[in-house]
Amino acid sequence: QSALTQPPSASGSPGQSVTISCAGTSSDVGGYSYVSWYQQHPGKAPKLMIYEVTKRPSGVPDRFSGSKSGNTASLTVSGLQAEDEADYYCSSYAGGNVVFGGGTKLTVL
């Protein structure tokens, strides 16, 4: 299994929107509705932000949203805030296995 493909970096100014992509194949992202997204601040454990492609856990701001088209999933952060600066990872079920993306460093300018 290969890692999902994410852009290494993304950026935006406070208040703007940013979208991070997560490209996979029909054996993972495209084949199941089990894509999740995690936020990781330096030195901390990852935090669940989105699950089952579009669902937000309790406590996650509605500025975070997820979507999927074909073999590519996306995370959109609207109304960027300084505390959104972090690394973001996508993950997908892959037929008995789990695969992560390589991660995207989001910078708030």
Place this chain on the structure above:
Amino acid sequence: QVQLQESGPGLVKPSQTLSLTCTVSGGSVSSGSYYWSWIRQPAGKGLEWIGRIYTRGSTNTNYNPSLKSRVTISLDTSKNQFSLELTSVTAADTAVYYCARMEWLEYFDYWGQGTLVTVSS
């Protein structure tokens, strides 16, 4: 509130076996509703799923195909713990190792704080 805590040696010699334990509180590792997983992250790099264990009637495991020949994950229900063994380690296995609970719908909802394991002589 579910909590997970990793424990084990922070330094392992090359060619030896890395052994870590995850102690779970606030939930039961016997619950058939969850997977209990290990994930690692080398310094400055991304997350890598190692494998998971779960019980549904019997105890079952899934492993990352790239690590499968060296990995064993086991469950100790009496201590509410699950463990990781990784054999024949090299410097490439140096990483922060996380244990995590995975919902049946394939997402990680609770994570341990992580523990750094360095492979060096």
